[in-house]
Amino acid sequence: MANLARSRPDGDEDDxxxxxxxGFLDELEKVRARVSAGGAASAEAAAQELSRHMLSLLExxxxxxxxxxxxxxxxxxADARYLKAVLADEILLNADWAGRERWTAYLLESTLFRSNVAGDLxxxxxxxxxxxxxxxxxxxARLYLFAxxxxxxxxxxxxxxxxxxxxxREELYEFVYQRRADLGGRDRVLAPAAYSNILSHVAPRKLPTVSRWTFIFLLGMVSLLAVSEIAWLWQSWPVRQALHADAAQD
Structure with missing residues (x-):
């Protein structure tokens, strides 16, 4: 949770x-870990300690x-105060920690706002x-997105x-950052520097068109060379056989 609380898009500055x-989420994670590692006497004691600490921080x-x-x-x-309280409640109701069983009796939303409607509100x-x-x-809106x-x-x-x-999440992102949350658009790039050396100004050039008769002529030349090679091998076969026989006798 601590790492999540610090994460942000590039160039995003905090107000x-x-x-x-x-800071609230960072502290929540630290205190939750400390309470769980400290060997609280009971779930009740752990919930009391964490509730007291987070209420004090909120104030x-x-x-x-x-x-x-x-x-x-x-x-x-006002919205941020409420959101911090109810997000903490949801985390503490679902995370594994020493006071989880008793947190329903110490909900920050109930203590501060006398309500229990965050799931809808x-x-x-x-x-x-x-x-x-x-x-x-x-x-x-950025805080709701983050939550x-x-x-x-x-x-x-x-x-x-x-x-x-x-x-x-996608609608909130688009509202906050004034752009879509995906990379599907044609104008979206991951690393603009990678596109700096593209020769986009060079006009494309096509290879010269080969006519039908030129193709036939080239095919004929290749065929003639192949036939000549076969004829030479056929005619020279007896001579090569005789040379091999002489070499074997020697």
Whole structure:
């Protein structure tokens, strides 16, 4: 998870919301590993410790974001806070760790928002983003894209909905980066430098056309040479046999 949290497309720069999101997932992975390796007395104790730590981090990030952002960012900040909480819940409900059995009693969504509807609400918000496609919402759309890439499935978990999830990812990618997510287009290249020495300015040249009579003449010459070779071999056969006989007697 830590590596996934740091991954990004080339040239993609983090704003504050995205930086906090990545930091949150990094910390979640570190604390989850520490709690599991520390030999907690019980699943209850492990869940309590992780819940306390992640709630504290969320509040610290929220205060920092409110201090450093403008009113224009308020909606994105609220969405990011909710998404971090519900993504953490989904990871902790499905990952193998010491407090997994008891995490349902410590859901971050329930603690912070008094709700338990993330499986539906996340996709409703994604659909609203894709419907409006406001440029100011690209940063939060990037977080939804990242959450789906990390593995958030919500109401689609366990269902035969891989194609639907892929569709959401592709639409979010196109909205955020203003290009298709595939390499199928004619103008898409992996390494532009590889195309720098192509002689695209040289006009194609065709080989000269061979006429029917020229072809017949060439075929006749080849046939004549073949017949001459056979005739020579036939006529020289007795001589070669005599030479071989003399060589054997010597």
């Amino acid at each position: 504050l919301v995205t930086e906090q999101f990545r 610290i990030q929220t205060l920092q974001a409110r201090r450093d952002s403008t009113r224009f960012d308020a909606e994105n900040l 996340v996709f409703q918000r994604i659909e609203q983003l894709l419907s409006g496609r406001e440029p100011s919402r690209r940063s939060i 789906l890439a990390v593995g958030f499935q919500g109401r689609y978990r366990g269902a035969d909905a891989a194609q639907r999830l892929r569709g959401y």
